[in-house]
Amino acid sequence: MNMAQQPIAATGAGADDIKIRMSELSKVFETRKGPFVAIDQLSLEIPQGCFFMIVGPSGCGKTTLLRILAGLESQSSGELIINQPKTSQRPGNSMVFQGDSLFPWMSVFDNAAYGLRMRRRPVAEINEIVGHYLARTGLRKFRDSYPHQLSGGMRQRVSIARAFANDPDILLMDEPFSALDEQNKLLLQEELLKIWEETRKTVMFITHSVDEAVTLGDRILVMSAHPGRAKSIVDVPFARPRSVLELRARPEYGEFVYHIWGHLRDEVDRARALDEASAS
């Protein structure tokens, strides 16, 4: 598993602060129609504590990239280095998966406690941590409910609580809010920012919403489609802590979103042209 790769020795100034480094990372899927390049020579450096956003048209390899980072998939070529102190007791990463991923056979509490239980943490610690995050995500009253008794927004909150409770070194979030209505999305974005402020973990957050990327992120990777490549990387200039609504009311916000859209629009157009070409 590529997660097991040794952290590199720090070289030069600031190298210590790099949490994730990818060089020319590629992923090729063998399909019946032949090899399919999902990610093409992606090079990235993600600083420790960065809220890193990935935007791109659907099918551009965002989920694949996250799965490689999570060790659920391995890259076809290129190098991935994750800088985790050897002494760390923390799990390397925890993923908030795209779509429904709660175990239907477990209660809200058992779902949220899953990572801690698998690592055999003491019961008292589990109760305390899981209780804390269920309270933070407004789920305290639903701790004994089952996922099928919850709304989509509540299920997504459990999924987020599950990842935070596991206290990983890196949080991987794959379009966690994309299935939600605007109100729920806004509340959860706000809540996520608050929880994140407390821990300042390194986050890799996938979205297809430019608004969301600008609202939440420190840095945005815009990906191009077919094959997935880094189109541009942009730093978000807004100070923290942020309030979602206040930020969106500012004129600079609109300008910045428009700026990012400029990067993305060509890509969406190109992806559509490619789809049409392959359909006809």
Add this chain to the structure above:
Amino acid sequence: MSVASPSSSALFKLLKGKRELILNIISPLLMLLAWEIAAQMGWIDVRFFPAPSKIFNTLLKLIESGALWRHLSASMQRLFWGFLFGGIPALLLGIAMGLNRTFRAVLDPIVSATYPIPKSAILPLILLIFGLGEASKIVMVAVGIFYPILINTVAGVLEINAIYFDVSRNFGARGWQVFRTVAFPGALPLIMTGIKLGVGMGLILISLAEMVGAKSGLGYMMWNAWEILSVETMYVGLLVIAALGIVFTLVLTEIERLIVPWKVTR
């Protein structure tokens, strides 16, 4: 129902929840009633189809003498041990096959080749190997229960959405933990289906096995009734087995509702 009095609407509410349960009980009762009438009126030959009231009398006699209880408990014990010896290996093997591609590739052809053999046809072989005692009966039940549980468990594991295995891996579950937290609970709905089918098969096979070289059990009771020409006793045996089938189905359905709450069918 809009003009129903409060008490009758309360009753209606109570019954509504149990509608299926009540239909399950009423339909065999109606059949018995029709049978009784036909026997009393002489529409059917009572040498072969004695009136249910006569059968019921015999049933009471068999209960009083303790014979029915003795046979019933003998059969139930064999069923129980057969269920354990057949069901638990089937469950473990089924989950292992569902989880492991290599395991599946090796065992699938063996299972497919042996599954269609009618279990009744291997009774002579089982008797030869395990003798006329308890073991052969238990093995018959175990063999019958093994296949439905195995096949349904494998299907149950394969049906689990891959994302749950990704989640368990991402959150650090290893080996037995994956088995316990994902494979088993995820396959449980189909495992329950397998258990229901298996218990039905077990009932068939235990009656059959007890007809050969046994001195107790419902199957023996019926076989013996044939030898002494006591048709009523034969029917008591059939009745008890049918009742067992119904009771097992009801109990297992209720258990399923309790342990698979996320798959409730309303």
